[in-house]
Each structure stands twice: as structure tokens, then as C-alpha cells.
Amino acid sequence: MCVHNKQVLLPDDIIETILPKLPVKSLLRFKAVSKSWKSMISDPAFVRKKHLHQSSQQDNHLFLWKSKQWSSGFSVVKFEDGKFQILHDLRECPYGWDTVVSFSAGVLLLTEYSDSTYVLWNPSTRAKTMIWFPYRFNSHPKSYGVCYDSVSEDFKIVVISSMSMRDYAVYSCKNKIWTKKKKGFPGTGRLGNESGLYVNGSIYWVYREGDARKIVYFDSGDDNFKILDKPKGVGENRPIFLACLKGCLSVYCNGENETVVRIWIREKNNCWVELVTIENVDTVIELFDVEFVAENKVVIRSNTTRLMIYNISEKRFEDYDDKAVFGYAMVPYLETLFFPIENTRPKRKRKCLS
Amino acid sequence: MAAETGTPTTLTLKSNDDELFSVAESAAILSVTIRNMVEDGCAGGVIPLDNVDGKTLASVITYMNGISAIPADEEKKKSYRDKFLSDKDFETLADMVLAANYLNMSCLMDAVSAKIAQVMEKKSVGWVRRKFGIENDYTPEEEAAVKEEHKWTFEGVETDDDN
Structure with missing residues (x-):
């Protein structure tokens, strides 16, 4: 029997108000609705809108935990009403790598501690890309940081020699190029933590010079390290x-x-x-x-x-006492369509015969 | 028009299918569209709302009265909105989002669009095409390729047994 089905046609601007409120998984699925939905969901302006919507949900305390159960893999957990709760498991981490060395804007930098390769991974879209590190730093391990610079709309990876802060390299995802900096930072000290902390467009580390401790940050505007004042006292x-x-x-x-x-x-x-x-x-x-x-x-x-x-x-x-849910590394989880490098899957080129 | 002091002013709203509704001005001005008309002095007689039918307008007025009766407490307002929208089906929500947009009521617009997103979350591609009246303009090969690219997102989708 055919039930009367009244159809309400919603204009595009209302659809664009609704879609950012959907989870990433639904959005990726709905790319199959039509060509115009696919281009709307893939549009950088929409990706930004979804990202802003998600970042504004301050009471969504979502995290990725390295799961105890799986030899490699993560769980997505939520902190609510004073408790952690597993939402779902992410067993397929890219290439089996699950060592997170830095994260920013919902994108993680993973390594297997080889000297030459890193993976950028967005766990909510499962987008991933491998990046080769072209230099040899005579130190191991290194310090790392990633940051999204909203002014230049570039996502950068910073790799610093742990022996001395004078040697570091910056990868620009926008230009797909590494730049090595020599004598980039005047101090003689070293960084106290391997993973730089991303906050609002900059990456922060504790810097040790002799017995003194300072806060340094990577300024993505000019790719230099700078000192930040500490709280008084x-x-x-x-x-x-x-x-x-x-x-x-x-x-x-x-x-x-x-x-x-x-x-x-x-x-x-x-x-x-x-x-x-x-x-x-x-x-x-x-x-x-x-x-x-x-x-x-x-x-x-x-x-x-x-x-x-x-x-x-x-x-x-x-x-x-709710220890059952507890894993190891803990990384904020942000549902975003953002990925700093466009899908690099090689497109089959047709041979052009004239 | 209410001339006596102390008497709340009442407005008369007319839907596009000619139903008349009385509503307190203090509640009706949640709609920026109506508030502008009141401020411009155009609200003396009947306010015609050409884009809203009677059934939807009745529902919007229920919301206006309900939400304006709650003092400034965001938590309570949120739980009122959740309860108000909890039993609405997709078609009703679609009518309401259009009305909220036309009446320029941002709080209702936000709540209804969030509710629509919640209804859509686990639905299939076919369900979305039907409900939104969207024609599938992919060739079968293109559609298969798009689905293959994000294969994992098709796990856990509800089966289509809705009307």
C-alpha cells in the first residue's frame, strides 16, 4: 500500500545549515546522494564550517585512547557526568602505526620511530598520508609538532633534533615541501618534551637551558621559535x-x-x-x-x-574506580572533514595519443 | 489594539491557508520578522504569514508560548526544545525549519536543524534522496565508485522501512 508521502523541498541554504550538524561518518556516506551533495560536502568552505561547528561544541569531551584490548588501535571515549564511556573502537590505524607524536585540528602525526617516515591521519574520516623525512638528524628520538595556521591555511609539521634546537625542519602541507633551518634558534638548550602541544595556532614546548626552564613556541607565521613569558612567581x-x-x-x-x-x-x-x-x-x-x-x-x-x-x-x-575503560595515550578527538593534504591517490592517466 | 496599560498586547497572525491565531506580542517577537513588523507599526491589524500553513503555525506558536514562559535559564530552555521536538516526524520538522527560517527565529532554527541531523544520522542514501526529493544523477559506475571510496560509512545504516 502506498502511504501518502508529502515531500518538503528544502532550499540549499537550509540544507547547508543542517549538514554541519551531522557526524563525519554520515557526511561521507551522503556524498553518494547526488553530485551536488558530493561537491557541497567536499567544498573547503563547508569543511571549515563543519570544523568550526565541532570546535564550538565545548562540552563534547571526546578523546582517543590507545586501547588495551587491541595490540594496536584506539577507542573513541567520551567524558560525561564525571565518567568515561567508550563510544566505539577504531581498530584500523594506518599501517598499524599507533604512536601519536603530535596532534592538531583533529589530525594526528604518527610514527613508528623510524628516522624517515611519518603518517598524518584523521581518525574521523580515516584519511591518511605518508610523509618522508628527507634529512638525517644525528639524534633519536626527535621532538615533533604539528599546527594548523588559519591565516595561511597551511598545516605544518615541525621536526626538531633533540640534541640541539638549532637544527629543525618544517614541512608545509600546502606547498608539499620540507625546509631545513640552521641556527634557527639562538639558545643552547633542548626541549623537555618530545611532543609539542598545539594550542590556537602555535605549538608549545618546555625548553631547558642549563637548569632554567622556559616556554618556547613555534610561530607558524615565520617558522621561528620564540620564548613565552611564564606566570609571575x-x-x-x-x-x-x-x-x-x-x-x-x-x-x-x-x-x-x-x-x-x-x-x-x-x-x-x-x-x-x-x-x-x-x-x-x-x-x-x-x-x-x-x-x-x-x-x-x-x-x-x-x-x-x-x-x-x-x-x-x-x-x-x-x-x-572506573578503570575498566582506561587505555594509555590520550589525545583529544575532533570530528572533522579536514585533512591537510588532498587525496593523493594517483589518478589513472589516460595516454593521450594524437 | 490593546490601549489599556497593563494589558498584554495581542497580535493576530494569519497562515497561508487563512487560519487566524492570537498570540501575545511578547512571545511573537521571538520572530525577528514579526518584531520588525511591530516596530515598523505594521502589526495593527492581521499579520499575514504567506509562507507558513496553519498546522505549522500552530506548532510554532505553541513553541513561542512555551519558550517565552521559561525564565532566562539556558538549561531549561534546551530541555523544553528537546521535548517539544522529540515526537515530530521528518516532514513536520522540514515544515518547521522552513517556518523558522522565514520567521527568522534563530533558536528554533538551530534546534530544528540539529533534530533533523539527528534523524538523518543513521539513514541510508536512498532515504535521504526520497525525503529531500533529490534525483540521483550518478551513473551506476560513478555511484559504486563513490560508495567504494568510503565503504566503512555504510556499516550500521538503518534499513528503509519508513513510509
């Missing part, structure tokens, strides 16, 4: 650590003793503001990884695999 030699909290760069270090951890965030007006002072900490700061802030709670990974949740308003640690 943090001693020159005090070990500091970086995190991205509430979308801002964040620094933390011990207070007057090892049981106190102070956390600052750098607000949009470039001022450091103290977020919280955590007391009764029973872990040394080197093993105290501040991961994110959600629902007025600081989520901390301690000793690599233990989770701790600190309630800011109640000034206490909450009991957290």
Missing part, C-alpha cells in the same frame, strides 16, 4: 609542564612542596590566571599529567594509567 629553575585546558595554553608546577600543584591558564588577553591549586597530591609531578578540565573538574592521569579527578569547587579528589 614561577621560579626560573622550577620544573614546569604544559597542558591545553579550556582551549587555552596552561602551565603547572609544584607549589611550596611536592604535595601542591598550581595550575595557570593563559587567557585570550595573553594574561596568566591561576586556575586552581591542588593540594594533597601523592604523585611526583613528573608522573602527574593534567589532561583536561570538564564540568569544573580537573582530570589527571597519574603514573601513566591511573585516573584522578579533582573537583575544583569542592577542593578535593573524587573517588574514581
